[in-house]
Amino acid sequence: MRALVLLLSLFLLGGQAQHGSDWTYSEGALDEAHWPQHYPACGGQRQSPINLQRTKISLPSTMRMTAADGTVYIAQQMHFHWGGASSDISGSEHTVDGIRHVIEIHVVHYNSKYKSYDIAQDAPDGLAVLAAFVEVKNYPENTYYSNFISHLANIKYPGQRTTLTGLDIQDMLPRNLQHYYTYHGSL
Secondary structure, three states: OEEEEEEEEEEEEOOOOOOOOOOOOOOOOOOHHHHHHHOHHHHOOOOOOOEEOHHHOOOOOOOOOOOOOOOOEEEEEEEEEEOOOOOOOOOOOOEEOOEEOOEEEEEEEEEOOOOOHHHHOOOOOOEEEEEEEEEEEEOOOOHHHHHHHHOHHHOOOOOOOOOOOOOOHHHHOOOOOOOOOOOEEOO
16 A cells, blocks of 8 residues: 655645636646736736745745634545556646646645634635645555545545545644645635
8 A cells, every 4th residue: 555645834825715627737729837827816916836846945044924813624535636657647726847747735724713614715714725745655554545445435436525524634634734835816
């Protein structure tokens, strides 16, 4: 069995989700560069996904994340974006230095000051999405992913859903959550 090793990136997202079927992350006429032609809201300055360019990121010598106003975000759902066995086939939404990962996990949270996810998704401060990149490595077994992997047969085609019970999301994330990037964007 293959184990999944995670690299963490935190993305603070707000705005309304764009729904459509005529787009792709793969290179071509319907890729991210062409989205604004078909979906004008995708042409904004805070549009995700983004390419994190590590050489252009300037980090302060000390940094911490605080919620000075006491904002609490409630986990609503978790989903995965995955592609083929190579990073050339659409997988992760975001890239780091132009490299796309095979899988990207999203844990979507909504701001508790809103009554529901549906209301929060339209507000600039309504959503926060924790995203983690996944690398596939050869290991005998990864017990943290066993429950998830056993349900993959139920979601063979785009748009299919399944419900997992007894899943501890924290076990699927990196142990060290101190290294991350944030940005304001859209979902």
